Amino acid sequence: xxxxxxxxxxxxxxxxxxxxxxxxxxxxxxxxxxxxxxxxxxxxxxxxxxxxxxxxxxxxxxxxxxxxxxxxxxxxxxxxxxxxxxxxxxxxxxxxxxxxxxxxxxxxxxxxxxxxxxxxxxxxxxxxxxxxxxxxxxxxxxxxxxxxxxxxxxxxxxxxxxxxxxxxxxxxxxxxxxxxxxxxxxxxxxxxx
Amino acid sequence: xxxxxxxxxxxxxxxxxxxxxxxxxxxxxxxxxxxxxxxxxxxxxxxxxxxxxxxxxxxxxxxxxxxxxxxxxxxxxxxxxxxxxxxxxxxxxxxxxxxxxxxxxxxxxxxxxxxxxxxxxxxxxxxxxxxxxxxxxxxxxxxxxxxxxxxxxxxxxxxxxxxxxxxxxxxxxxxxxxxxxxxxxxxxxxxxxxxxxxxxxxxxxxxxxxxxxxxxxxxxxxxxxxxxxxxxxxxxxxxxxxxxxxxxxxxxxxxxxxxxxxxxxxxxxxxxxxxxxxxxxxxxxxxxxxxxxxxxxxxxxxxxxxxxxxxxxxxxxxxxxxxxxxxxxxxxxxxxxxxxxxxxxxxxxxxxxxxxxxxxxxxxxxxxxxxxxxxxxxxxxxxxxxxxxxxxxxxxxxxxxxxxxxxxxxxxxxxxxx
Numbered sequence: 001x002x003x004x005x006x007x008x009x010x011x012x013x014x015x016x017x018x019x020x021x022x023x024x025x026x027x028x029x030x031x032x033x034x035x036x037x038x039x040x041x042x043x044x045x046x047x048x049x050x051x052x053x054x055x056x057x058x059x060x061x062x063x064x065x066x067x068x069x070x071x072x073x074x075x076x077x078x079x080x081x082x083x084x085x086x087x088x089x090x091x092x093x094x095x096x097x098x099x100x101x102x103x104x105x106x107x108x109x110x111x112x113x114x115x116x117x118x119x120x121x122x123x124x125x126x127x128x129x130x131x132x133x134x135x136x137x138x139x140x141x142x143x144x145x146x147x148x149x150x151x152x153x154x155x156x157x158x159x160x161x162x163x164x165x166x167x168x169x170x171x172x173x174x175x176x177x178x179x180x181x182x183x184x185x186x187x188x189x190x191x192x193x
Numbered sequence: 194x195x196x197x198x199x200x201x202x203x204x205x206x207x208x209x210x211x212x213x214x215x216x217x218x219x220x221x222x223x224x225x226x227x228x229x230x231x232x233x234x235x236x237x238x239x240x241x242x243x244x245x246x247x248x249x250x251x252x253x254x255x256x257x258x259x260x261x262x263x264x265x266x267x268x269x270x271x272x273x274x275x276x277x278x279x280x281x282x283x284x285x286x287x288x289x290x291x292x293x294x295x296x297x298x299x300x301x302x303x304x305x306x307x308x309x310x311x312x313x314x315x316x317x318x319x320x321x322x323x324x325x326x327x328x329x330x331x332x333x334x335x336x337x338x339x340x341x342x343x344x345x346x347x348x349x350x351x352x353x354x355x356x357x358x359x360x361x362x363x364x365x366x367x368x369x370x371x372x373x374x375x376x377x378x379x380x381x382x383x384x385x386x387x388x389x390x391x392x393x394x395x396x397x398x399x400x401x402x403x404x405x406x407x408x409x410x411x412x413x414x415x416x417x418x419x420x421x422x423x424x425x426x427x428x429x430x431x432x433x434x435x436x437x438x439x440x441x442x443x444x445x446x447x448x449x450x451x452x453x454x455x456x457x458x459x460x461x462x463x464x465x466x467x468x469x470x471x472x473x474x475x476x477x478x479x480x481x482x483x484x485x486x487x488x489x490x491x492x493x494x495x496x497x498x499x500x501x502x503x504x505x506x507x508x509x510x511x512x513x514x515x516x517x518x519x520x521x522x523x524x525x526x527x528x529x530x531x532x533x534x535x536x537x538x539x540x541x542x543x544x545x546x547x548x549x550x551x552x553x554x555x556x557x558x559x560x561x562x563x564x565x566x567x568x569x570x571x572x573x574x575x576x577x578x579x580x581x582x583x584x585x586x587x588x589x590x591x592x593x594x595x596x597x598x599x600x601x602x603x604x605x606x607x608x609x610x611x
Contacts, residue, residue, distance in 0.1 A: 023366070032366075034367075059474050060470060061361050061468065061471050062553050062554065
């Protein structure tokens with residue numbers, strides 16, 4: 001079982017991200033369960049959604065408390081929400097930001113962690129360029145595929161194209177592809193360092 | 194067809210495949226996605242000869258369903274929480290008149306205090322309404338139980354509530370085998386009403402009945418529930434042969450209950466709904482560690498399968514009923530039914546109230562309950578994960594001041610100051 005927790009704010013497509021990830025995993029032939037943390041949703045409020053991935057049917061309905069991967073859609077949450085709660089040192093951390101970990105004040109926190117699993121991607125910037133709105137969710141899923149290898153990019157793109165009307169899907173697919181390549185390059189740089 | 198799909202959407206598409214003629218609903222969280230999807234399916238012409246009636250309240254939703262069903266139309270609606278309470282008066286009429294309406298209840302707490310999240314207080318409040326009540330443990334069974342519900346409803350001429358945990362199931366996306374139209378058509382023949390309002394052959398339905406026959410009408414309603422008790426396993430078997438899967442869970446299931454690792458179990462947990470999945474994970478872990486634990490899931494709460502529950506629990510030494518609702522002033526609701534089933538059997542029955550108003554029921558909490566049941570420290574009635582400090586502060590406040598103020602607001606203020 002691999003458990004993903006996605007943090008973001010209302011209006012950033014956090015729940016959609018978890019659902020898209022589950023559909024992509026389904027296309028890869030695995031079991032997935034996506035569900036939101038059930039708050040009264042409103043624009044800007046912190047939102048959490050979960051996705052479990054497994055080779056076997058998933059029975060548990062508890063929230064993800066010990067995530068194997070974290071996707072942080074909005075880096076301003078770092079100051080207000082304990083987004084890293086329950087994450088082990090081996091957990092993947094993927095943050096949507098144009099800044100560095102040091103700029104985010106995370107250098108010390110991340111020092112003890114598995115370095116090739118700490119990743120950043122400017123998903124909002126990429127989305128703005130392709131989609132015309134800073135909607136980072138689809139791009140982050142491309143980045144997630146590159147970061148973890150748990151889901152294929154092909155299936156992520158397929159999930160995006162099924163979900164949205166053609167024009168929006170095409171733009172989000174381009175964003176996911178670019179974020180995927182960005183993260184893949186970042187991983188190669190870490191490996192070569 | 195195998196799909197990765199939201200629970201609500203799966204239910205909507207399944208209901209559509211059951212060829213309802215009238216769907217009426219008033220939106221309320223967490224039921225909204227179901228009726229929105231059905232509205233869209235009707236609008237797109239995906240359900241033949243079906244009318245979607247947008248009503249102004251739940252009272253009207255049930256009234257329209259009653260009217261439609263009485264004219265021989267297969268009728269469906271869905272609601273939750275306060276919405277269910279608002280339709281209580283016509284709800285009793287639907288069962289009293291013997292109209293085979295199917296309704297989804299996306300289980301949600303009841304106010305006050307206002308709470309939009311999941312528990313079973315809404316459906317449990319209507320356990321004596323004369324409706325059949327089926328509880329889904331995952332979204333596959335939520336989908337399947339709706340097909341079963343129409344068959345059962347029309348076979349015995351009683352309305353059926355399919356209860357699924359609000360948000361936990363309605364908003365969860367998972368892998369579901371959606372029924373093929375041809376399978377549903379094979380399993381569910383067109384509705385032939387037992388009584389029919391027809392302007393060409395006028396008659397009345399719903400006459401006043403005095404003491405001379407009221408008891409008999411009620412008794413016949415009870416007989417229908419008992420008839421359903423016999424029929425559900427038969428219809429569930431038929432479902433299995435048409436759809437090549439079990440209707441109410443992948444494990445040992447007869448449509449009335451599901452059992453998981455109860456063979457040789459000294460402690461059996463009894464539960465309804467989505468918590469059964471979490472419990473199964475805990476059972477596997479504890480079995481591996483040597484504890485003899487199992488779980489009995491109740492699918493049909495009304496009619497309540499006394500004999501089947503007795504047979505499943507007769508070898509257990511301790512039974513813990515995990516309930517997502519309770520009756521103030523006495524305790525467990527499901528527990529008292531389980532107690533009736535086990536009245537002749539020397540077994541200790543305990544109630545663990547959990548998951549009220551959307552509080553997640555974690556595997557750790559369930560494990561804690563089982564461990565306390567094993568070592569004998571679990572009281573007869575316990576509230577899982579209760580915040581004792583929050584309660585004692587409020588109790589202290591009420592002791593000190595006559596005007597201690599509104600309870601809910603006090604608790605929220607205390608929480609905020611932590």
